[in-house]
Amino acid sequence: MEEMILEFTNVTGSKGKFRLQDLNFGLPAGYMMGLMGANGAGKSTLMSYIMREDAKYTGSIKICGQDIRENHAYLRNYIGFVSEDNGFFESLSPMDNVNLMAKFYETFDKELFQETMKEMGVSLSTMYYKLSRGEKLKFQMAFAMAHHPKLYLLDEVTVGMDPVFRLDFFKILHKVIETGEASVLMTSHIESEMKQRTDFLGIMDEGKLTWFGESLDYRQEA
Amino acid sequence: MDKKECAKKDMKVLDDFYKEYFSKSRIQQGYWVTTGLFTFFLVFSSWFHYQTFWEEDGKVFIIILVMGMYGTVSYVLAYQHAFDKKGTIVKIAPYLRYLPISVKARKKYQFRKLLKFQWKVYAVAQVGQILFSLLDGQGLNWGNFVYPFLAAFLVPVALSALSIAWSK
Numbered sequence: 001m002e003e004m005i006l007e008f009t010n011v012t013g014s015k016g017k018f019r020l021q022d023l024n025f026g027l028p029a030g031y032m033m034g035l036m037g038a039n040g041a042g043k044s045t046l047m048s049y050i051m052r053e054d055a056k057y058t059g060s061i062k063i064c065g066q067d068i069r070e071n072h073a074y075l076r077n078y079i080g081f082v083s084e085d086n087g088f089f090e091s092l093s094p095m096d097n098v099n100l101m102a103k104f105y106e107t108f109d110k111e112l113f114q115e116t117m118k119e120m121g122v123s124l125s126t127m128y129y130k131l132s133r134g135e136k137l138k139f140q141m142a143f144a145m146a147h148h149p150k151l152y153l154l155d156e157v158t159v160g161m162d163p164v165f166r167l168d169f170f171k172i173l174h175k176v177i178e179t180g181e182a183s184v185l186m187t188s189h190i191e192s193e194m195k196q197r198t199d200f201l202g203i204m205d206e207g208k209l210t211w212f213g214e215s216l217d218y219r220q221e222a
Numbered sequence: 223m224d225k226k227e228c229a230k231k232d233m234k235v236l237d238d239f240y241k242e243y244f245s246k247s248r249i250q251q252g253y254w255v256t257t258g259l260f261t262f263f264l265v266f267s268s269w270f271h272y273q274t275f276w277e278e279d280g281k282v283f284i285i286i287l288v289m290g291m292y293g294t295v296s297y298v299l300a301y302q303h304a305f306d307k308k309g310t311i312v313k314i315a316p317y318l319r320y321l322p323i324s325v326k327a328r329k330k331y332q333f334r335k336l337l338k339f340q341w342k343v344y345a346v347a348q349v350g351q352i353l354f355s356l357l358d359g360q361g362l363n364w365g366n367f368v369y370p371f372l373a374a375f376l377v378p379v380a381l382s383a384l385s386i387a388w389s390k
Contacts, residue, residue: 073327077322
């Protein structure tokens with residue numbers, strides 16, 4: 001039986017005006033899942049339910065078979081989160097940010113982080129706020145890869161990416177899942193990209209998962 | 223790792239984090255100067271305030287006392303804030319939100335730092351209270367002990383604990 005990296009079972013909750021209704025899906029190890037939907041469909045809310053310990057919902061969310069509510073803080077060791085909402089200290093450099101935040105993780109490979117940043121061509125010493133949007137996302141990806149998560153959560157990261165960087169970014173994503181030990185869940189409202197680049201696809205509308213299955217089946221149905 | 227070991231590890235991680243962050247952040251200098259100044263007022267005022275509370279100029283020392291307590295809160299607030307790129311003071315919680323550390327652990331760490339700090343302030347205020355009272359020839363009574371405990375420990379700790387509890 002395939003190891004499930006992420007499982008949502010009957011998850012229902014609300015956060016302000018955003019509501020999730022009876023979400024059920026699973027993401028096995030070594031695959032990429034795309035989550036599509038219009039703005040306000042609930043994609044980012046779903047991400048926040050995984051990441052935030054103050055999320056209120058019924059049902060269960062499991063990471064590697066463990067319910068996140070049992071030890072939310074510890075399970076964040078298993079999650080690499082890339083998003084514009086992710087907080088890094090703007091007045092510090094990427095390396096200073098790593099020196100501060102790496103301490104919180106069970107394992108953090110600083111050498112891998114530095115090598116990845118070098119491969120991606122991002123400066124280690126420039127102040128974070130001076131980096132471009134693309135460079136910030138690359139930094140966040142390098143940061144995530146360095147603590148070897150099981151699940152990468154990417155929230156609307158490909159919006160506004162140039163085609164060259166987009167290609168490189170998906171190469172990086174395929175590299176992290178090809179070992180079969182990690183999976184990627186990414187949100188986007190760019191349908192063409194999600195259909196072509198992912199293994200599984202979920203469509204959200206008004207907090208509900210209206211379609212879930214293999215991307216190949218979605219392409220054939222469409 | 224059992225719960226006790228996890229909790230100990232969390233405190234160590236937060237200690238390392240804050241030591242490193244404060245060494246890089248300008249926020250520290252401002253808060254420590256503020257804390258130092260107002261804590262000095264608290265310690266200095268604790269004897270004068272007790273002696274003059276019932277006199278006309280007791281109100282002046284109430285102001286000094288409040289300022290002294292503010293030093294304590296400043297100390298606690300230093301752990302709840304950070305600088306953004308514009309140099310504006312912002313909450314530190316969003317920077318720690320997605321890291322493998324719970325809000326409960328962070329609050330527990332802040333409270334322990336507060337207790338350690340305030341205990342030292344109270345000790346100095348109490349010793350000062352006793353010394354000045356003896357040097358002044360007034361002798362000691364229960365007020366020389368109850369007053370510093372309330373003003374230099376219990377009330378500042380209670381106010382700061384509320385600040386920690388309400389923070390996100």
